[in-house]
Amino acid sequence: MAAGHAALSHQHPVAVHESTPNTTLRASRTTVQHVLKIQEYSWMSKSFDTGKGLCSKSFYVGGTTGWHIAFYPNGNRVETDDSVSVFAVLDDAAAGRAVEAEIGFDVLDPTTGEPMPRYRRPGGGVIRRFACIGAFCGYENFIRLEELEEFLLKDDCFWVRCNITVVEFLRDTAPPPWPVVAIPPPDWPQHFGDLLRSKQGADVMLDVGGETFAAHRCVLAARSPVFKAELYGALKERNTYIRIDDMRAEVFRNLLHFAYTDELPPETIEDGAAMARDLLKAADRYNMERLKLVCEDRLWSHIDASTAATTLLLAEQHGCHRLREACFEFLLRSSTTLNAVMATDGFGHLCKSNPGLLKDILSKLATHRDRRRRIRQWEEDDNHELVLRTTEGDKLPEPTHHMHLGCSRSIETHTSSSKTHDRRTPIHPDLTRDIATFISWSSKN
Structure with a gap:
């Protein structure tokens, strides 16, 4: 069992021998993430009345406390019948022993499997005390039904992740x-x-852009499947000299440096986006995936009005899906940003060489405008209040079915503090004029 330890050492007020052990107070944290997949949601919402719910299978945190997730498709009571309700319920613990735990919930993106920021209900670092079996913590109005059905379903399914951190204080x-x-x-x-x-020991020569590079066949083959096929294929005895066309010597020198050291030379940082673009093409050509990701990351940090169109076209040509989406998000920041990008030569080249990308941009502009309008409307009256019962008293309505909802899995993890960097950018609230300008511009060029 992996657990994190936050230690506080208590120093004795009088002098002691340096070999005397100290007293240590420890907070041992064990976290489990239990993912619940709700299948056939449409049928559930029609078949279960308010106050009637379902239970996930039980799962354990650290092997000592048992939990299950209670899910109510139409709310757990009449006052919340316009939302789904979800709770974490304690169903097993050592007799007479209270449980200290932090509870949080996420809705997972059906495409990426990552938490969706808008629907995150984190525990906030607050430790709750669960004094008895049946104590629960969760949200009566977790997600509004209308919003769930509009945005979160995929193939009539959606995914909820319950994050439970059990804390034990030890001395x-x-x-x-x-x-x-x-x-x-x-x-x-x-x-x-x-x-x-x-x-030393070089056994292959490579001619690139009029410059010759000495290298080792086994190193190149280990780092690139393309080099492996070329150097150890049917004609391997003849391949002691290779000529590489359509690549600058400086680009190949940096690729070779990465193949041997797994990092790029420091001077490539100063070269900025231009070198990163050329290296990405070379990495894709020789199927060097790690180098390709390094170049993607550098290009991501260089996205601005002057580079967005060129980078978007490059990402499309070389299958860099995350970089492609980052460029789209930059375009959707504001009308000012969009107009600045449209004024560049790179944007004109994009429209002429890949009209399909132009259609994708138009589609995303229209979709995000409509989506943002609906979300703003819901945000005006959303109220996600934590419902907590951790002692004897009020109880949840008894679930009418105890079943495994679609599928679920538990992942026990070591708790650690980390910051999530979200590169998403805000969407401009009204892009009608931008779409009209866009269509007018593309028809004239």
């Missing part, structure tokens, strides 16, 4: 720490880089 003594041997990071990139620079 123990620890012996004096043993000396720790510091282990340095792997140094193979340095050694392989030295091998590339020294050319």
Whole structure:
């Protein structure tokens, strides 16, 4: 069982021998993420009245506390019959022992499987005390039915993830720490880089842009399936000299450096988006996926009005789906941004070389405008209030069915603090004029 430990050492007020153990207070955290897939939602919403729900199978956190998820397709009471209700319910624990836990819920994107920011209900770091079996914590108005049916269903299914962190407060003594041997990071990139620079043992020559590079067949084959086929294929004995066309020597030098060291030279950062674009093409040509991702990340950080159209076209040509979506999101930031991009030569080239992308941009402009309008309307009256019963007293309506809803899985994880970087950008609230301008512009060019 993986658990995180936050330690507070209590120093004795009088002098003690340095070998005397200290008292340590520890908060041991164990987190489980239980994913619930609700299938045939339309049938459930019609078949279950308000106050009638279903139960997931039981799952355990750290092997000591049992839980299940209670789900009510039409709310758990009349006052919330316009929403689905969801709760985490304690159903097993050591006799006479209260459970301290943090409860949170997410709705997962049906396409990516990632939490959707708008529908996140995090625990907020608040530890709840569950004093008895049947104690529960959750949301009566988790998602409005209209919004769920409009935006969140895929093939009549949607996914809810319950995040439960059980906290145990422990006190123990620890012996004096043993000396720790510091282990340095792997140094193979340095050694392989030295091998590339020294050319010792090189057995293949590559002619690129009038410049010759010495390399090692086995290294190139290990890093690129394309080089492997070329160097160890049927004509392997003849392939001691390779000529590479349609690539600048500087680009190949950086690709070769990455093949040997798994990183790009520092000077490529100064070269900015231009070198990243050329390297991405080379990485795709030689099927070097990690280098391709590194280039995608650099291009992502260089997206602006002058590069957005060129980067979008490049992402489309080389199958960089996340970079493609990042460019779309940049275009949708505001009418000012869109007009600035449309004024670039790169945008004109995009329209002429790939009209399908122009249609995609138009479609996304119209879709996001309509979606934003509906979401704003719901945000005006949404009220997601946490419902908590952690002692004897009020109880949930008894679920009418105890069944495995579609499928679910539990993942026990080590709790750690981390920041999620969301690159999504706000959508401009009214893009009608932009669409009209866009259509007019494209018809004249």
